[in-house]
Amino acid sequence: MGGLAASRILEVHGERMIKRTFAPGFRIELHQKDLNLALEGAKALGVALPNTSTTQQLFNSCAANGGAKEDHSALVRALERMAGCEVGK
Numbered sequence: 507m508g509g510l511a512a513s514r515i516l517e518v519h520g521e522r523m524i525k526r527t528f529a530p531g532f533r534i535e536l537h538q539k540d541l542n543l544a545l546e547g548a549k550a551l552g553v554a555l556p557n558t559s560t561t562q563q564l565f566n567s568c569a570a571n572g573g574a575k576e577d578h579s580a581l582v583r584a585l586e587r588m589a590g591c592e593v594g595k
Contacts, residue, residue, distance in 0.1 A: 519579040524594045528573070528580040535574040538565050 522528065541562040548555045567584040568576070586592050 519577075522577065522579040523582040528576040530575060531577045531579075533575055534565050534568050534578055534580060537578050538562065538569060538574075541565065 541558055544558055545555060545562065548558070561581075564581055564584040565578075567587065568574070568580055571583065571587070573580045573583060582593055
């Protein structure tokens with residue numbers, strides 16, 4: 507967390523991920539809506555947003571597994587499913 511890697515967002519959300527506290531701050535379903543708008547706009551302009559698309563797929567995975575109303579820090583669950591292990595274990 508030191509140097510250029512320091513991030514207040516990562517500090518706060520990293521703690522939520524480790525403590526498994528996903529009470530909504532900014533819900534996954536709201537991120538999905540916003541990212542859909544960004545992706546639609548990019549498509550209309552002929553611009554590729556590969557990282558946005560990947561993130562949207564991770565949010566979709568969370569929503570499909572019952573996490574649409576959780577805080578966006580619950581995105582870690584999609585990554586955990588892919589890796590087959592839980593953060594902090």
